[in-house]
Amino acid sequence: MNLVWFRNDLRLDDHPALYHACQHGGAVTAVYCVTPEQWQAHDESPAKLGFRQAALNDLARRLAEKGIALELLKAGSYQQLPEQLGAFCQQRNITNLWFNRDIPWDEQQRDNAVVAYLQSCQIVCHEQAADLIYPSPLNNKQGLPFKVFTPWYRAWLQCVQQLHRFTVPEPTAAAAPRPEPDALQLPGSSDYRADLWPAHEAEALARLHHFLVNGRRAYNSQRDIPSMPGTSTLSPYLASGLLSPRRCLQMIQQSAAAEGWEWQEDAWLRELGWREFYRYLMAAFPRLSRNQPFKAQTRHLQWEVNPHHLQAWQQGHTGFPLVDAGMRQLARTGWMHNRLRMLTASFLCKLLLIDWREGEAFFMQHLLDGDFPSNNGGWQWSASTGCDASPWFRIFNPTRQSERFDPEGHFIRKLVPELASLDSRQIHNPPQKVREALGYPAPVIDYRGARERVLQRFRELNETESNVS
Template identity: 45%
Template sequence: MPTSSTSPDSSASAEVSLQLVWLRSDLRVHDNTALAAAAERGPVVVVVTPCYPQWRQHGHGANKLDFLRRGLHVLQQALAGYHIPLKVIDCDTFAEIPEVLAALCASLNVAALHFNDEYAINEQIRDAAVRRRLADLDIRLHHYTDMIAFAPGELLTGKGDYYGVFTPFSKRWHKDLVARRLKLAPAPGVQATPLDPHGQAIQGDAIPPLPHDLPVPVDASLWPAGEDAAQERLERFMTFRARRYHEQRDLPATRGTSELSAYLALGMISARQCYAAVLAENGSLSDGDVGLTAWVNELIWREFYQHILIGFPRVNRHRPFQRHTEALAWRDDDAGFDAWCEGRTGYPLVDAAMRQLTSTGWMHNRLRMVTAMFLTKHLLIDWRRGEAFFMEHLVDGELGANNGGWQWAASTGTDAAPYFRIFNPTTQGERFDKDAEFIASLVPELSSLPAKRRHQPSDEDRHACGYPRPIVDHKAARLRALDAFKALSKGN
């Protein structure tokens, strides 16, 4: 839905009102609010601003950037089927975008710019600068709520504050939800090729290659890019796994999740499309099949974290949501951090999970909690180091969800796990990877052992398999973490 517009529409009476659509984390043609709204007003040109160096400053690594680049190629091909050219502004930083966008608008005689809102603080600053620059040119600007159902500020507590706890937010979300918020936007019609002010057909631009100094990304076949690939994953999930989601989502050896997080992060599929699939199967987002409603709950968590970015901007700036945890005495332990990163902590489930991340660009959600809690509680290492390592490797890295998950595990965030909740990684493995299949697949040095011994290899097993001893004792580490949090409570 449109949220506001600025500048008078000086070209409203023009015979041809060229509409420029700026796509960012919404790389799709179907159910794209900004694209649909622009197509209703006149011929459309789409522009993207990859800004690879800026993404790298924000911590994104080769896996996310390669997925982005491949997604842009797929998007360009899809838009061509509608005669919509894709212009590419290849700049290094967000700070450059207002001026180059203004120049593009001037060169094409653009009547209006359309985009879907983003909520991280740097993106908010960028968009405000674009708004000011285009106002100078009397170019009308339209922005829309698209990635979430409710714009930040629409759902507030009785005191008028942003929700800082998920459950009441979710209840309010369901209570206030009406059908129009989930209505899918139509794809644009096939248009005549748009012309520039000189009467020449507007041509698309080449997608820039990735920076040459990036590490080699994971196998692209693990993450085929584009909205068709996303729709295929959604259909496969709904057909085979969705109704058992609540039973299988915590089992890393089973493909029990939707595997759509990377596509949602770059908007190759919308949350609305996911909700529509659930409604087609279940008729409700809040009642009925427990597997489907459990998955809907996870989608609402993603929206909740976008509201947190706006309502509590300190989390954008590497600050804890829980202010009193600023004083927590984190340990400097580079050797422990390296062992965690490289999957050689001596705890099989932790090591398997970390190797999954570095080899595939993704980690199962249950394991994200286990590994994050191991780093922050067992090793008492600052959550921000782990958050950054995840962002560097995740193909689905996104500030709201990644920050929210890390702060939850570290007991510094919204709905934070109580500081005394410290997962035992061995019993977590025995519970959720009962036969140690996942461990065997990613820690092959243990694969010859019986399942029970894969979870708890003896010193003799470790020596024979070349697998390290635990870098920290669970009981001792737990007591150390409890003491650190208790000291924090006393100090405040």
């Protein structure tokens, strides 16, 4: 009997563990482990758990059509899983466990503990590569991990070009269909915007196809405009594994071959590269999984502790319209446009000077597409504490960003309706009397003063490091 252990890979297409289990011979069953204590420790959002619950029910239905049952195994945390999975396997005469590896430190420790325990129970564990386009270690010419994205990306592209068949098909039915499964419930889940992101694998593949056919050409020119549908909106499907990154690459290559363009030059592929780079970093530098900055010296950066400023940022009441629009989009939908993720993160770390870990946790607690490696990498980039991060002296001016990326104020009017009556000039920084009349707050900080403060903090940090060295 074969057991497939599903995690952040809730799909049938290009699922190596499922495919090879079905090819191995013998009956196949499937399990998903419910670990609410671990989810809470990892700041998994109720919206993401709601999305995952819907995805699991869709997965259970489709597995049943192939004669495979999906069961929930309930535990508290990862530490309890080895014995509980061992008991689960022994009760069902499981002889082979199949799963795709994970990248973050806690998940690696979980997998190692499970494998060691099950092997002691004479259960064979088949570990498939992590959910990456190119899962093998990738080092520079000195044999060390890359620390800058661009040279890593060049090397990664060269390796990717050498891949041949790198996806596996959806397995064929090996047994008679099973009855329609009962609805699965996950603790801690809540309603999410199912109207925006139906949690179905078929929807993920359809959106990928639609984006490559209809949205790819305009991606470079529209991706930074939050009022336009210029991004792929595939991040929730990638984060919970309803969509394989390898399938994304394959469809990019097929689209390029059909239309006569070079797939290596695709701008969206580069974004998939960033997603993979952050996973590569987390595997190469485990401290990134442990709440530590990549740049060790930034541990000594003097952050501000200001609950009023933090709350104003969280609630979208900073007095900077585009920043507030981004935070309100997150609260309303569980998702935020990527340009606004950079802007709101820069505002918190660089202008409010609040520790990036506060923002990292808040995003994970609210994002439908919360993805630990990408979220951590993005926040450390914004805070200038990470690998290949934004230079410490680069500080987004929120008003200039607003004028550049929402010039007519369309996005602000939609998310900050109290400003909807303003023209395209005033809406980016309303005069004080206008703010008071409309019930919109004054800016929580003076931009120029806040900018100089953070520059001085980094100067002091750099001077201290120079004296020590």
